[in-house]
Every structure is written in structure tokens, then in C-alpha cells.
Amino acid sequence: MTGMTVDTLRFATAGSVDDGKSTLVGRLLHDSKSVLADQLEAVATASRNRGKDAPDLALLTDGLRAEREQGITIDVAYRYFATPKRRFILADTPGHVQYTRNMVTGASTAELAIILVDARNGVVEQTRRHAAVAGLLRVPQVVLAVNKMDLVGYRQDVFERIVEEFAADAAEFGLPGFTAIPVSALAGDNVVERSAHMGWYTGPALLEFLESVPVGADPADAPVRFPVQYVLRHGDVRHYAGQLVSGSLRVGDRVTVHPSGETTEVAAIDVLGEEVPVAYAPQSVGVRLADQRDVSRGDMVTAGGGAPTLTRDVRAAVCHLADRPLRVGDRVLLKHTTRTVKALVKDLGGALALAVNDLGRITLRTAEPLALDDYAVSRRTGAFILIDPADGATLTAGMVDLG
Incomplete structure (x- = not known):
């Protein structure tokens, strides 16, 4: 039964x-x-x-x-x-x-x-x-x-x-x-x-x-967001592994790889060792693309409407988590999905520093572009953390505000 x-x-x-x-x-x-x-x-x-x-x-x-x-x-x-x-x-x-x-x-x-x-x-x-x-x-x-x-x-x-x-x-x-x-x-x-x-x-x-109360997964027609976690090589064939965080991905779908902006098609999808015609968030998948592209960990594969915003200027609401204050001018690491980049704290909403438990606004400048969604649209691809590059400690939790 x-x-x-x-x-x-x-x-x-x-x-x-x-x-x-x-x-x-x-x-x-x-x-x-x-x-x-x-x-x-x-x-x-x-x-x-x-x-x-x-x-x-x-x-x-x-x-x-x-x-x-x-x-x-x-x-x-x-x-x-x-x-x-x-x-x-x-x-x-x-x-x-x-x-x-x-x-x-x-x-x-x-x-x-x-x-x-x-x-x-x-x-x-x-x-x-x-x-x-x-x-x-x-x-x-x-x-x-x-x-x-x-x-x-x-x-x-x-x-x-x-x-x-x-x-x-x-x-x-x-x-x-x-x-x-x-x-x-x-x-x-x-x-x-x-x-x-x-x-x-x-x-x-x-x-x-x-x-x-309804427990809502993202709708199947939500834009595809697939942050690449691992690149698996089998001879000349590459599979890209990670978690599909929103939408549904099908063999034959036309996709864009960020931040390069290159486009290609999905040639095959693997779930738990078996090839499938379609995968749904939040499944963990392996994806093979039709063309040999230069795709690496931290890249974002997307499809469907509502493309992410590719930017090096990040505005966000934050909660500061660390006992050590966050100050304007601090150099930090920003981790967004599977991508980690260097960043500079440019502004703290007029404040000179954020202390532990403070809620505030922040503007960052990153060394490399990120494919971001507004946190109001996606809690997965609109969130990030700031990390101390000296000791790897988590400093701040951020919610992207593209408005």
C-alpha cells in the first residue's frame, strides 16, 4: 500500500x-x-x-x-x-x-x-x-x-x-x-x-x-537558478553538479551561464545516478551542457524569465552577527550561493560601524560580478554572508535589495 x-x-x-x-x-x-x-x-x-x-x-x-x-x-x-x-x-x-x-x-x-x-x-x-x-x-x-x-x-x-x-x-x-x-x-x-x-x-x-498552513516550494515555472558546486570530468565530458534552488530544468532547455553570459543547451540531467528528462527544485542534480563551456564552481546557470541582475555593486539589508564591529572600508569575503568573492564595505547607511545584533543597510563593491536576485523574490539567491578573510569567521548576514 x-x-x-x-x-x-x-x-x-x-x-x-x-x-x-x-x-x-x-x-x-x-x-x-x-x-x-x-x-x-x-x-x-x-x-x-x-x-x-x-x-x-x-x-x-x-x-x-x-x-x-x-x-x-x-x-x-x-x-x-x-x-x-x-x-x-x-x-x-x-x-x-x-x-x-x-x-x-x-x-x-x-x-x-x-x-x-x-x-x-x-x-x-x-x-x-x-x-x-x-x-x-x-x-x-x-x-x-x-x-x-x-x-x-x-x-x-x-x-x-x-x-x-x-x-x-x-x-x-x-x-x-x-x-x-x-x-x-x-x-x-x-x-x-x-x-x-x-x-x-x-x-x-x-x-x-x-x-x-501551505508549505510552498517554488513554483515549477519559476526562473531556473542552478549554482554550480562541483565540476566533474569524465574524459572530455564535463558534468556540473549542485542543487537546483528554483524552477524546473529540462533536457533541451536553452540556458545562460553567469557571469560569462554564454548561452548553450542542456544535453543531459542526472539525478541519483539516473538520467532524467526534467529536474525540479530543490533536487541535487548533475547537468551536462551541449557545448564545452568554461564553467566553474560558483557560476550560475539560469533559464526562463526574470534573469538575475549581474552586478559588482551590492545593496542589502543586514544583521551583523559577529562580536567584532563591521566598519566602512573593511575588506571582506562575500559568499553568495556557491560563489565567494572579495568585497569592500563602501557604506553602512550613514553609520560608521555595525555592532553585534545591529540591523542596518549596507553597500558593497565586489571584485567580480555576481548574479543576484532581490531577496523579496528569492530567499536563496538573494541572500549572502560576509566572512572575515583573516580567520574565516562569519561576520554578517545579508538580504539583497536591488531596488
């Missing part, structure tokens, strides 16, 4: 300190029966040792001793769980402003972000920062989870006031829209099961929404 295909949703969580994010994640894992019996027993024992009558579900996610001792979450923790309907990869990110870089890391590949708000406090500055990061990273779906509704008497007017306030920030930061869900992570209201305490709310529980 052939089973139904189960897809995967990658999502990230973010919240301010004490918003109950660890408890919410723990409740998701517990109530979806994604926790092993020995894990539950360990949490129950630790909770009793702390003088608590009921298991503290936050302990399911606070895995590091330093976190537990301080009562805070300080790093990105990836959790994997599944229901009969879908698999999930959760990036549980810290809430403190000094860990904005961790949220950027966790949300950069997410298809959905849950932004948690304490119903007693409403939208705070850190909520706005999380909304800004979600907008900056073009996260396709955002959930506003208004937590601790039990502590405000499950009042509809409190929920609606917070939603209205967050809507203004969502518009300011360019979020594509959001879904608001009133929850109590501690009591379990609207996390996995719908709440009996909020008859005025007719929408889905959080897990219900996570199971049903």
Missing part, C-alpha cells in the same frame, strides 16, 4: 523574556505526544526538585544547564517532531535583544514564525524587533500567539487590542499578513486542542494551523 506523502514545515519561535515561549514549545511537544516517557519522567523529577506540583513543560526545551540555572534560553535549539499530518523542524530562538542574531539564524530558513506576546503586557519593543526581523527575512507566514490568556480572564477585548496594535507594526515592517491565536501554554488552551474558555474565538488551535 502506498502511503500519503507527509511534508515538512520549518518554523521558528520568538518572544520576549517571560512570555512563556519555552512552555508553549513544551506544550506543543507534550500534547502532540512527541515526548518520550523517559523525557517526561526526567521533567517531572526536575519539577518536583524545584518544588512544583505539576511538570514544568518549559524544561522540555531548556536543554543547556546554563539556561536552566539562569531561567533563560540563550541559543537556537532545533526540535524535530511529527504528527500524522506533517513533520516539523522548530527553531526555538532566544528572546533577548542581545540575541537578535540567533533569531536571524533560526528564522532565515523558516516558512513560518510564531511571535509570542504576553497578554498582560501586550506588544513591547522586543515584539516589534521580532516583527522587524520576520519582515526583513521575508518569512512567508507569521503567527501572533497571544499567550497567558488565562491570566487576563480569557477576555476578548484584551486579545483584540493586542492584535490591533501588532497590525500597525506588521504593516510598518512589511509583513505579508499574520494569523492571531489566543493561547494559554500553561493550561493548554488553543495550543493543540481548542479551548473551552474562549467561545468567542472561532479560529484554529495553534497545532491545527501549523498542520494546515
Whole structure:
């Protein structure tokens, strides 16, 4: 019997300190029966040792001793769980402003972000920062989870006031829209099961929404983007290997190789050792071209409408990740897909330097041209990182803005 295909949703969580994010994640894992019996027993024992009558579900996610001792979450923790309907990869990110870089890391590949708000406090500055990061990273779906509704008497007017306030920030930061869900992570209201305490709310529980939200691969008719990772030589024949990051590539397609601009045709496509007539993103493929072209690692093979922009002048929104500041005049390496080039920091949006966790604007001049897409169009070919040429450390995450 052939089973139904189960897809995967990658999502990230973010919240301010004490918003109950660890408890919410723990409740998701517990109530979806994604926790092993020995894990539950360990949490129950630790909770009793702390003088608590009921298991503290936050302990399911606070895995590091330093976190537990301080009562805070300080790093990105990836959790994997599944229901009969879908698999999930959760990036549980810290809430403190000094860990904005961790949220950027966790949300950069997410298809959905849950932004948690304490119903007693409403939208705070850190909520706005999380909304800004979600907008900056073009996260396709955002959930506003208004937590601790039990502590405000499950009042509809409190929920609606917070939603209205967050809507203004969502518009300011360019979020594509959001879904608001009133929850109590501690009591379990609207996390996995719908709440009996909020008859005025007719929408889905959080897990219900996570199971049903569309998981979108790029459409098959999207422009082809194939960054070359390896060149494989068999005698006089060359195969170009890598991941097809968008679109669909067919034998016979007319393609352009960047940055040279040369054009040719696809002679053969190999997937897992077998020749196929067509390949789809995000498959890893080997491609043979009709002509012997000078193609090397870092080149971009494209086809279809919407050609990339070939340029040495890169403008982008960035989050600075390193403890060492980024300054105007710095010489760095820019890594875009499989291509790494030397670059010079020309401008930082008027600032003299960016410190760790700073969000800003940047202009770079690269030593060689890059085939770029706007980050709003493609999160894969519109993103890059800056690297310290001295020690190879990652400095900055960038989102290309061709506008």
C-alpha cells in the first residue's frame, strides 16, 4: 500500500523574556505526544526538585544547564517532531535583544514564525524587533500567539487590542499578513486542542494551523537558478553538479551561464545516478551542457524569465552577527550561493560601524560580478554572508535589495 506523502514545515519561535515561549514549545511537544516517557519522567523529577506540583513543560526545551540555572534560553535549539499530518523542524530562538542574531539564524530558513506576546503586557519593543526581523527575512507566514490568556480572564477585548496594535507594526515592517491565536501554554488552551474558555474565538488551535498552513516550494515555472558546486570530468565530458534552488530544468532547455553570459543547451540531467528528462527544485542534480563551456564552481546557470541582475555593486539589508564591529572600508569575503568573492564595505547607511545584533543597510563593491536576485523574490539567491578573510569567521548576514 502506498502511503500519503507527509511534508515538512520549518518554523521558528520568538518572544520576549517571560512570555512563556519555552512552555508553549513544551506544550506543543507534550500534547502532540512527541515526548518520550523517559523525557517526561526526567521533567517531572526536575519539577518536583524545584518544588512544583505539576511538570514544568518549559524544561522540555531548556536543554543547556546554563539556561536552566539562569531561567533563560540563550541559543537556537532545533526540535524535530511529527504528527500524522506533517513533520516539523522548530527553531526555538532566544528572546533577548542581545540575541537578535540567533533569531536571524533560526528564522532565515523558516516558512513560518510564531511571535509570542504576553497578554498582560501586550506588544513591547522586543515584539516589534521580532516583527522587524520576520519582515526583513521575508518569512512567508507569521503567527501572533497571544499567550497567558488565562491570566487576563480569557477576555476578548484584551486579545483584540493586542492584535490591533501588532497590525500597525506588521504593516510598518512589511509583513505579508499574520494569523492571531489566543493561547494559554500553561493550561493548554488553543495550543493543540481548542479551548473551552474562549467561545468567542472561532479560529484554529495553534497545532491545527501549523498542520494546515501551505508549505510552498517554488513554483515549477519559476526562473531556473542552478549554482554550480562541483565540476566533474569524465574524459572530455564535463558534468556540473549542485542543487537546483528554483524552477524546473529540462533536457533541451536553452540556458545562460553567469557571469560569462554564454548561452548553450542542456544535453543531459542526472539525478541519483539516473538520467532524467526534467529536474525540479530543490533536487541535487548533475547537468551536462551541449557545448564545452568554461564553467566553474560558483557560476550560475539560469533559464526562463526574470534573469538575475549581474552586478559588482551590492545593496542589502543586514544583521551583523559577529562580536567584532563591521566598519566602512573593511575588506571582506562575500559568499553568495556557491560563489565567494572579495568585497569592500563602501557604506553602512550613514553609520560608521555595525555592532553585534545591529540591523542596518549596507553597500558593497565586489571584485567580480555576481548574479543576484532581490531577496523579496528569492530567499536563496538573494541572500549572502560576509566572512572575515583573516580567520574565516562569519561576520554578517545579508538580504539583497536591488531596488
